[in-house]
Amino acid sequence: MAPPEAIRLAVRRAFAGTAAGPLAGKKVVVTSGGTRERIDAVRFIGNRSSGKMGRAVADEVYLRGARVALVATQPADRVPYGVVRVESADDMAAAVREQLRDADVLVMAAAVADFKPRAEESGKIQRGDRETLTLDLVGTVDILAETARPGLFRVGFAAEAGPQLWRAREKKAAKGVDLLVFNDILAEGVGIGADENAITIITASEEIHVPRTSKSACAVAIADQIEAGLQRS
């Protein structure tokens, strides 16, 4: 039997009356969580992303009638939509490429590593009598940047260490996305790992500030802007 949370979402969707909305029947690919880049058989380079923001967006677009594929680094087994588990940036890139074949919208909420070890050491690196250890890192693929194509509505995130909205504006232009969601990870009580967030959604024509609130309320605002964007395009 499906878990109660999945049933609850499915029932809410059935009664939501959004079957004719702009997201109804559209395939939305959402990524969530932080990638892990393997150093050796036991160690990895990771980050503190909880995956909650991506999961909230996936739930919200599902409620609006979308066909959802969640590409996640964390387990998400109590959801009424498809989940592809991945570990590294390379895994995530491959899964996103596969899922995008028939997709209409991509939401890159995941915290993807920018660098990975050039090669995974076999076995476990021994301390031995070393004083220091230097890792040789190479850049990962920029998943969001490589997915630009006509007909695909793309949403990026920019988690910045400070109120640097200008960085997010630059990222929106550099990655050519339709929407960019900015948040300041140093702001009190929000962002990485928290249940709340405070975001600014940068669209083609305006910047919408959503003051500190639950991640599900942020997801409502993001989904509203995705729908508005889909209607314009």
Ligand code: CTP
């Ligand atoms: N992103 C991605 N692939 C990567 C790195 C980031 O798809 N290898 C996506 C993230 O999911 C996010 C957006 O790009 O939606 C911005 O990520 P961020 O880490 O803020 O930006 P970077 O491009 O890594 O730039 P910088 O590290 O210089 O801030």
